[in-house]
Amino acid sequence: MTEITETTSWWQRLKQGLSKSTSALTQNITQLFTHRKLDQAALDELEDILIAADLGPATAAKLVADFAENRFGKDVTDSEVKDALAGQIEQLLQPAARPLVVDESKQPFVVLLVGVNGAGKTTTLGKMAAGWADQGKKVVLAAGDTFRAAAVAQLRVWGERAGCPVFTAPEGSDAAALAYKALEHAKAQGADLLLIDTAGRLQNKQGLMDELAKIKRVLQKIDASAPHATLLVLDATGGQNAHSQVKAFREMVAVDGLIVTKLDGSARGGVVVGLAEQYKLPIVAVGVGETIDDLKPFDPREYARALMGVEG
Ligand SMILES: Nc1nc2c(ncn2[C@@H]2O[C@H](COP(=O)(O)OP(=O)(O)OP(=O)(O)O)[C@@H](O)[C@H]2O)c(=O)[nH]1
Ligand SMILES: [Mg+2]
Structure with a gap:
């Protein structure tokens, strides 16, 4: 029970903290992908949005290229774009999520x-x-x-x-x-x-x-x-x-x-x-x-x- 409360409040705090990044990023994506086909111009704009959100040029380019591979020329909605990017970002972050392992043979x-x-x-x-x-x-x-x-x-x-x-x-x-x-x-x-x-x-x-x-x-x-x-x-x-x-x-x-x-x-x-x-x-x-x-x-x-x- 405590754990659930703990997780929720931590998640809320993270979301709150990221809300400035998130709102600029997601509003821009929503504007860009309201009834739009995923063409080259849209991809270029998406890349700019990700760069503006501090993901860095190399990472933005990689995310957009991976995303385009599956969706190019298709109709996409803004929520599909966000979902897909969240999935890609999660995968990209996965290898970095390594907590510190304390070697107990070291004293200290x-x-x-x-x-x-x-x-x-x-x-x-x-x-x-x-x-x-x-x-x-x-x-x-x-x-x-x-x-x-x-x-x-x-x-x-x-x-x-x-x-x-x-x-x-x-x-x-x-x-x-x-x-x-x-x-x-x-x-x-x-x-x-x-x-x-x-x-x-x-x-x-x-x-x-x-x-x-x-x-x-x-x-x-x-x-x-x-x-x-x-x-x-x-x-x-x-x-x-x-x-x-x-x-x-x-x-x-x-x-x-x-x-x-x-x-x-x-x-x-x-x-x-x-x-x-x-x-x-x-x-x-x-x-x-x-x-x-x-x-x-x-x-x-x-x-x-x-x-x-x-x-x-
Ligand atoms: N909101 C928030 N503030 C933090 C966080 N971590 C540190 N701070 C605050 O950032 C300020 C600087 O933190 P310090 O821990 O003193 O930073 P430091 O690297 O030791 O700084 P120096 O000793 O000057 O080199 C303090 O006011 C902290 O309370 C955090 O995760 N969130
Ligand atoms: Mg200090």
Whole structure:
């Protein structure tokens, strides 16, 4: 019973968040396909609509080409178009929907969260910690964003909410040294997971790259296989910016998966489709709000149907 309520409210929130993307996208499709044959001009317009909805040119072209293969020259209605696209988008997203698998032989399993300022790293880390703590895992947090005192305070609040200890160092300390101590401590405590927050100063790319490389290097002095998951946090409201962030961060660290946040408030929900198609990275979770329960596994069917405004 609870599960049904939970699913419904999450689905509602996702739909609400995507409603700006969805209404522009679906209104345009409705206008285009009111009593119309699927000819080349219609296909070109459909491609433009999908690009405008942030799906990206390559993905839009692929979707339209696949769609045209079956329907070209036939009469189509707008709801057939939406249904068909929702199905295609779901298929395209399916391979990307891979939740993070925690290797329990790692004690602790070390997760590093990276991403630009404001992407939602600290919030996401707090939500992840709460989720794992709820499952009875022993989780330690490390405030690796030593650049701002406020960042440390913010993580402390999340630590309290999740009931997890937070490892901190004074503002301006070396982030790698903190990560090292946190791993030492987590290991000594027999923790299952260590989650490390980082600063997101992409404007100083070399500085950030050096910092991330150093964090990795010192962690590996203790555990040669750490970090076990490096996750890139992306803010969906930034639309196509997400692509340049993926490229920039992949030049700096080996990214194992993506977390897309703020889908509850995004007018740019289509960006997830392009990301999934282009980088083949797992989308391990999505953020749909600011509270502790607002991190969810990525569900391609729900997502595709919410985006295309197709019920259930
Ligand atoms: N609506 C909504 N807001 C979110 C979500 N995730 C994060 N936020 C908000 O986005 C803002 C930035 O989040 P942070 O977690 O501080 O982002 P950060 O990446 O740690 O930022 P820096 O530490 O400055 O690099 C905060 O106000 C969060 O509450 C989400 O899924 N939905
Ligand atoms: Mg932060």
